[in-house]
Amino acid sequence: MENWSLFSLCVLLGLTxxxxxxxxxxxxxxxxxxxxxxxxxxxxQEVTYNLPVHEWYFNTTNNDLNYWGLDYPPLTxxxxxxxxxxxxxxxxxxxxxxxxxxxxxxxxKLFMRATVLFTDILIYIPAVxxxxxxxxxxxxxxxxxxxxxxxxxxxxxxxxxGHFQYNSVSLGLxxxxxxxxxxxxxLFGSLAFTLxxxxxxxxxxxxxxxxxxxxxxxxxxxxxxxxxxQLAKISLTVLVTFALCWMPFLSDPKQPLQVLHRLFPFxxxxxxxxxxxxxxxxxxxxxxxxxxxxxxxxxLSFALTLLFILPSSLKLLSKxxxxxxxxxxxxxxxxxxxxxxxxxxKSILLAAFMLPLLVKDGLLLPYVVTSLAFLFLSLxxxxxxxxxTEEELRLGLYRKLTRHWLPKLNLSRIxxxxxxFSLVAxxxxxxxxxxxxxxxxxxxxxxxxxxxxxxxxxxxxIIYFNLVQLMEPQRxxxxxxxx
Amino acid sequence: TVxxxxxxxxxxxxxxxxxxxxxxxxxLINAYHSTDFEVHRNWLALxxxxxxxxxxxxATSEWTLDYPPLFxxxxxxxSHIACFFDKEMLVVPNLNYASPATVLFQRLSVIVADxxxxxxxxxxxxxxxxxxxxxxxxxxxxxxxxxxxWNFGLLIVDHIHFQYNGFLFGVLLLxxxxxxxxxxxxxxxxxxxxLNLKHIYLYIAxxxxxxxxxxxxxxxxxxxxxxxxxxxxxxxxxxxGTIVLSTFAVSFGPFIALGQLPQVLSRxxxxxxxxxxxxxxxxxxxxxxxxxKAFSILARGFLRCLVICALGSFMFGWHVxxxxxxxxxxxxxxxxxxxxxxxxxFLMLSVTSHxxxxxxxxxxxxxxxxxxxxxxxxxxxxxxxxxxxxxxGALLNPLEVTYLLGLIPLELICEFVYPLxxxxxxxxxxxxxxxxxxxxxxxxxxxIRLYISLLTCSDTTKKTKMQ
Numbered sequence: 001m002e003n004w005s006l007f008s009l010c011v012l013l014g015l016t017x018x019x020x021x022x023x024x025x026x027x028x029x030x031x032x033x034x035x036x037x038x039x040x041x042x043x044x045q046e047v048t049y050n051l052p053v054h055e056w057y058f059n060t061t062n063n064d065l066n067y068w069g070l071d072y073p074p075l076t077x078x079x080x081x082x083x084x085x086x087x088x089x090x091x092x093x094x095x096x097x098x099x100x101x102x103x104x105x106x107x108x109k110l111f112m113r114a115t116v117l118f119t120d121i122l123i124y125i126p127a128v129x130x131x132x133x134x135x136x137x138x139x140x141x142x143x144x145x146x147x148x149x150x151x152x153x154x155x156x157x158x159x160x161x162g163h164f165q166y167n168s169v170s171l172g173l174x175x176x177x178x179x180x181x182x183x184x185x186x187l188f189g190s191l192a193f194t195l196x197x198x199x200x201x202x203x204x205x206x207x208x209x210x211x212x213x214x215x216x217x218x219x220x221x222x223x224x225x226x227x228x229x230q231l232a233k234i235s236l237t238v239l240v241t242f243a244l245c246w247m248p249f250l251s252d253p254k255q256p257l258q259v260l261h262r263l264f265p266f267x268x269x270x271x272x273x274x275x276x277x278x279x280x281x282x283x284x285x286x287x288x289x290x291x292x293x294x295x296x297x298x299x300l301s302f303a304l305t306l307l308f309i310l311p312s313s314l315k316l317l318s319k320x321x322x323x324x325x326x327x328x329x330x331x332x333x334x335x336x337x338x339x340x341x342x343x344x345x346k347s348i349l350l351a352a353f354m355l356p357l358l359v360k361d362g363l364l365l366p367y368v369v370t371s372l373a374f375l376f377l378s379l380x381x382x383x384x385x386x387x388x389t390e391e392e393l394r395l396g397l398y399r400k401l402t403r404h405w406l407p408k409l410n411l412s413r414i415x416x417x418x419x420x421f422s423l424v425a426x427x428x429x430x431x432x433x434x435x436x437x438x439x440x441x442x443x444x445x446x447x448x449x450x451x452x453x454x455x456x457x458x459x460x461x462i463i464y465f466n467l468v469q470l471m472e473p474q475r476x477x478x479x480x481x482x483x
Numbered sequence: 484t485v486x487x488x489x490x491x492x493x494x495x496x497x498x499x500x501x502x503x504x505x506x507x508x509x510x511l512i513n514a515y516h517s518t519d520f521e522v523h524r525n526w527l528a529l530x531x532x533x534x535x536x537x538x539x540x541x542a543t544s545e546w547t548l549d550y551p552p553l554f555x556x557x558x559x560x561x562s563h564i565a566c567f568f569d570k571e572m573l574v575v576p577n578l579n580y581a582s583p584a585t586v587l588f589q590r591l592s593v594i595v596a597d598x599x600x601x602x603x604x605x606x607x608x609x610x611x612x613x614x615x616x617x618x619x620x621x622x623x624x625x626x627x628x629x630x631x632x633w634n635f636g637l638l639i640v641d642h643i644h645f646q647y648n649g650f651l652f653g654v655l656l657l658x659x660x661x662x663x664x665x666x667x668x669x670x671x672x673x674x675x676x677x678l679n680l681k682h683i684y685l686y687i688a689x690x691x692x693x694x695x696x697x698x699x700x701x702x703x704x705x706x707x708x709x710x711x712x713x714x715x716x717x718x719x720x721x722x723x724g725t726i727v728l729s730t731f732a733v734s735f736g737p738f739i740a741l742g743q744l745p746q747v748l749s750r751x752x753x754x755x756x757x758x759x760x761x762x763x764x765x766x767x768x769x770x771x772x773x774x775x776k777a778f779s780i781l782a783r784g785f786l787r788c789l790v791i792c793a794l795g796s797f798m799f800g801w802h803v804x805x806x807x808x809x810x811x812x813x814x815x816x817x818x819x820x821x822x823x824x825x826x827x828x829f830l831m832l833s834v835t836s837h838x839x840x841x842x843x844x845x846x847x848x849x850x851x852x853x854x855x856x857x858x859x860x861x862x863x864x865x866x867x868x869x870x871x872x873x874x875x876g877a878l879l880n881p882l883e884v885t886y887l888l889g890l891i892p893l894e895l896i897c898e899f900v901y902p903l904x905x906x907x908x909x910x911x912x913x914x915x916x917x918x919x920x921x922x923x924x925x926x927x928x929x930x931i932r933l934y935i936s937l938l939t940c941s942d943t944t945k946k947t948k949m950q
Contacts, residue, residue, distance in 0.1 A: 001620045005866035012859040019851045020510035110847055117851070141620075365587075366510060373506040 006144045007129060014151030017373075018120065021366045022113040022161040032102055038112065038164040039102060040068035041080065042094070048077050049084035050097040053248040057259050062097065071262045074245050075199040079169070083115050116160050116168070124172030125151065127179060135182055135322075154374045162366055170200035177210065178329075182322055186214060186230065187237050194241040201263045205336040209328035212313045216320030266298065277338045278304070281455040284448060301340055308335035308462065315470055327469035334462040338455075368430075375423070425453060496619060497608075497628060501601045504632050505594055508642045512590040515846045520589060520645040521579050522546040523558070524572055530555055531562035531573045535737055539747050543575050549750045552734045553679040561592055593641055593649065600653030604631045606660035607817060623820040626867040630816045631656075635837045635860035636809045639853060644843050648806070651681050652813050659786070659814065667699045671723050675730035682751050683807065686796035690789040695723060698785070787937045790815050794832075794930045805843070808836040808926070819868065826868045827878045828932050831887070834861055835925030838890050841898075842915055850898065886925060893921055 028036020047070065051062055056077055059065040070077055087094045094100055094108055132147040160168050173196035180189025193210050197203045214234055221227035249255040279301070283289055288297070312331040316324045433446040442448075525544045533541055538548055538555055548555060562573055569584035571577055608624035619625055641649050658673035674691055677684050700723070703714040738747050793810040812833050819829035837857055844853050869878060879887070897914035901907060 001866045001870050005862050006620075008862055009859060012855050012862070016507065016852060016855045016859070017510060019855065020507070020514070023511075023513040023848065107847075365512060369506050369509045373503070 003140050003144075006140070007133075007147065010144055010148045010151060011125060011129070013148065014125065015117070015121070017152060018117065018157050018161050019113075021157050022116070024162055024366050026109070026112075026162065026164040030104065034067075035102055036164070041164065041166070042103065042108075042112065043068045043101070044070055044077065044080040045084035045087055046095045046097060046100055048081040049088065049095050054252070054255060057249075057255070057262050065262075067101070069262065071265065072200055073198045073263060074249065074259070075195065076166070079119075079166070079199070086115075087111060112164070113161065116164070116166060119166060120160070120168040120172075124168035124175070127172050127175035130179055131175060134179070149374070152374055154371045158366060167200070170196045170203055172196075173199060174203055174206055178325075181210070181213065181325065186217070186234055190214065190234050190237050191241055194238050195245075198242065198245040205333040206329055208309055208313050208332050209316060209325060212316040212328065213320045213325045216317040219317075220320060266294075277455060277458075279339075281452050284452065304339040305335055308339060308466075312466055312469055324469060327465055330465050331462060331469060334458060334465070338458055338462060422457065429453060496625060497605060500628055500632050504638075505597070508590075508594045508597075508638070511638075511642045511852070512587060514643045514852065515844065515849050516581075516586070516643065516645040517843070518546070520581065520586075523589060523645070523647075524580060524585065525575070525578075526550075526555065526558045527562045527565055528573045528575045528577070530559040531565070532575055536741050536743070539738065539743060539750050541575070544578055547750060549753065551679045551682050551751060552738060552747070553676065554681060557680070564588070564592075589645070590642070593645070593647060596647055596650035597641075597653070600637075600649040600656070601632065603653040603656035603660060604628055607631070607656050607663075610660055610663040610817075611820060620867065621870050623871060626871060627816060627820045629863060629867070630819070631813065633860060633863070634809075634813065634816075635833075635856050636806070636812060636840055638856055639840060639844060640806050640809070643849060643852070646806070648809060651677065651684075652809065654680065655684065655810075656813065656817075659789075659817070662694075662785070667695065668722065668726060671695060672726050672730065675727045679730060679734040684810070686807075686810065687789050687792045690785065690792045694785040694788070696720075699723070784937060786814055786818055787933065790818070791930070791933050791937060794926070794933065798926065798930060805836075805839055808839065812836060820871065823872045823875055823878065824936060826872055827883070828929050828936070830864060830868065830879060831883055831925055831932075832929035833864060834887050834890070835922050835929070837861070838894070839918060839922035839926075841894070842918060854894075889921070893917065 026036070026038040028034065028039055047056060047063055051060075055063055057065075057070055059069070063069070084095050090111060091107070094103060094111070128150050129147060132143045132150070136143045136146050156167060156171065159165050173192050177189045177191075177193030177196060180186065180192055182189075190210070193203070193206070197207060215231070218227040218231040218234070221230060223231075243250070246256060246259075249259055279288065279297075292300070309332050312328045312335075316328040429446065429450055433450065436446075438445040521544075525546045526548055529538060529541045529548065541547065565573055565588050568588035569582050571582065572580050572585040572588070574580075604627070608627060611623045611627065613622065613624060637649050637652070640646055654673055654677045658670045658677065661667070661670035661673060671691075674684075674688075678688065700716055700720045701712075701714050702716050702719075735744065735747070738744055790811050793807075793814070797807050797811060812829075815825065815829050815832060818825040820826070837860065841853060841857075844850075872878060897918060901914050906913065
């Protein structure tokens with residue numbers, strides 16, 4: 001079968017799953033007075049449409065920041081504005097100032113879901129297809145299989161089409177950035193990533209690798225001469241993009257400060273709810289939230305984040321190629337997730353872990369179905385468990401470490417068993433979270449257990465990926481590729 | 484290589500496809516469902532709560548029991564599992580009861596019942612000619628599996644609109660497969676069971692009757708294909724008759740004993756005498772033409788004959804539901820992976836009739852789903868059949884391609900443009916009429932081509948496994 005038909009089948013399957021998940025409930029459905037993220041997005045349409053730009057991020061009589069005030073960068077606001085114009089055409093009641101608070105109806109839900117689908121088709125899906133087409137190893141069938149697995153990734157589908165958000169925009173733009181860098185179009189890549197950053201500040205997690213890769217590349221080209229010009233062009237692109245995005249806010253110095261204040265709410269504390277990162281998990285044993293002062297917490301989280309991203313970034317700076325870049329992206333985002341301040345569960349976009357959130361949203365059925373489907377698909381199509389010789393799993397370093405103490409270990413088999421064990425643990429936790437009642441003394445037992453289990457996995461991953469990036473030589477295949 | 488090739492196991496792709504489509508069906512649990520959902524809930528309730536003697540008399544709900552007794556027993560069996568989900572759905576007066584647990588149970592019952600269909604498709608794949616050494620995506624069995632398991636019509640009629648066609652077609656396909664494997668007694672038994680599950684399959688009963696008579700009861704034929712009268716086997720006829728009659732006896736027996744047969748029949752065939760003639764006419768017509776050919780049809784003709792019976796009844800029967808087109812498409816899929824001409828006819832018929840199912844899902848929420856699934860199935864069938872028969876030119880001639888492409892503007896007009904015009908209020912049924920008329924052209928064309936191919940097929944020279 002031809003390539004185009006295989007790829008279109010992938011896309012259609014992805015689109016069908018997305019829309020089918022959107023049939024289910026969304027965050028905060030039917031739960032006054034605050035509702036949830038769905039209402040937040042609707043409220044932003046109301047605010048951006050009815051109020052002048054300089055009031056968007058400020059607390060005024062018309063704009064109560066305590067009721068889902070804008071806390072994403074300007075591009076999100078512009079996007080909401082565009083959606084609001086469409087909403088006004090279809091049904092003005094959806095964006096009436098004040099009067100539309102808590103508006104819920106079947107047609108409104110369809111409209112909101114349609115906006116997510118539209119941006120997904122426009123931005124995210126083409127990026128995934130191009131990525132798989134150009135940057136995946138293997139035959140065209142392998143590429144299609146990879147594309148299918150990526151498109152059916154439950155985390156993104158469940159958060160965007162279930163809970164309700166627009167992560168596909170920021171992730172899609174970031175992916176375009178990666179594509180640009182991979183194809184050697186540095187300016188385009190920087191532009192795309194800057195746009196991603198201006199859509200959701202969460203993309204800061206990926207910013208250091210982008211910076212180090214581009215800087216490293218320029219240094220390699222010689223800081224006196226071509227490299228310098230390249231650096232200048234990239235910086236100019238980034239600055240101009242930022243300026244264009246923030247233009248309405250640059251007239252008054254108070255504006256950008258207020259926006260930054262909304263984007264980085266240090267006042268909200270080290271963490272909220274149950275997040276699978278270090279602080280939340282540590283809090284179970286030592287109540288650091290109350291023990292340490294706000295400043296100490298900030299310092300600690302800053303220091304640890306820096307500690308964990310520095311090795312990977314420096315390695316990338318010295319060896320700016322695609323393989324290092326991809327690994328650095330993983331390491332950087334994991335480090336930020338695990339150690340930074342005010343992290344939200346959605347920042348990880350990983351299915352098993354969002355269970356408590358999704359159960360709260362009434363999305364249990366799609367969660368089970370999409371996770372199982374994804375798991376099955378990855379195992380079957382990508383033969384995940386078959387590639388388990390030690391070399392392929394890059395366990396060389398572990399081998400060296402453990403050889404002294406446990407010479408008889410068959411590491412690859414252990415990894416396999418560990419994989420199945422993790423799955424069973426996750427399944428069991430999912431089951432108990434839904435069907436059993438927690439003991440009265442520990443009402444949050446199950447969400448906390450889920451957080452801790454996930455945290456341990458992430459910790460394991462960040463160590464593994466850091467080791468891979470820092471120690472192992474590049475794969476032979478990638479050595480044939482040029483930067 | 485770093486990555487192992489996917490799908491290297493011999494049969495694992497079948498289970499992957501089956502599991503994949505089941506996942507998709509699960510995601511559609513919360514989609515729109517039609518009044519057929521209430522129909523089946525009502526039948527669950529009345530078979531569970533009432534004694535057998537009341538089943539065909541119960542009329543609290545307007546959706547009275549109008550399927551044959553075996554299906555009623557099937558609902559009875561389901562109702563015992565329904566207890567664990569929500570007892571309230573089994574209360575007859577609870578009209579239009581549709582709690583989340585009820586929806587979950589009913590949807591799951593359709594999904595699970597489809598296992599019969601999966602098994603039947605697997606058996607049908609065994610009847611195909613296989614070329615060794617082809618890659619997976621080009622194998623006829625793979626293509627057939629996708630065409631059947633992921634059939635657009637079945638997905639939207641069974642898993643959105645709500646019905647049990649997958650399960651029933653499973654029994655039909657299994658019966659066909661058994662005949663294909665020369666296990667004729669089982670095939671006959673299965674078909675009798677099918678008739679007692681849903682009597683709409685009477686449409687194709689004549690094809691079965693003629694085939695069994697010709698190919699099974701006459702144990703040998705002459706070199707040119709005509710009958711060898713002396714080879715008639717009375718034993719076989721008697722056994723066949725016994726199987727069929729005993730199945731009917733088990734199914735209708737209790738009701739005959741209770742003296743309720745007229746009531747049951749009136750529920751099953753709620754027509755006046757006049758309509759009954761129209762109901763049967765195309766079958767007699769088909770019968771005549773086949774008899775005209777002096778019984779010289781071999782098994783390939785059997786499937787073709789089946790499809791034509793089904794299609795003929797669809798076209799000329801009264802009060803036929805658009806869903807009945809599935810009865811022609813599914814067996815035609817079996818023919819499509821075997822011959823070029825049939826593949827071309829299949830493409831015409833399937834795309835047209837799948838499009839004709841669109842009005843079944845009229846809600847805005849389901850609009851993207853039906854478009855995505857339709858595109859999915861159409862692209863797959865076009866691409867895979869084209870690859871399968873790449874030697875020998877195009878499968879569809881330009882006129883056919885134009886006709887099929889015409890469906891796109893038709894859809895745009897009917898679903899997007901027309902509702903925004905002033906005529907929507909005064910002539911709301913115009914889009915439906917347009918759809919029906921346009922699709923009727925395609926279906927009629929396919930019917931004529933199939934008929935011609937039946938009359939001209941010279942199967943004696945072809946060596947096929949389908950004997």
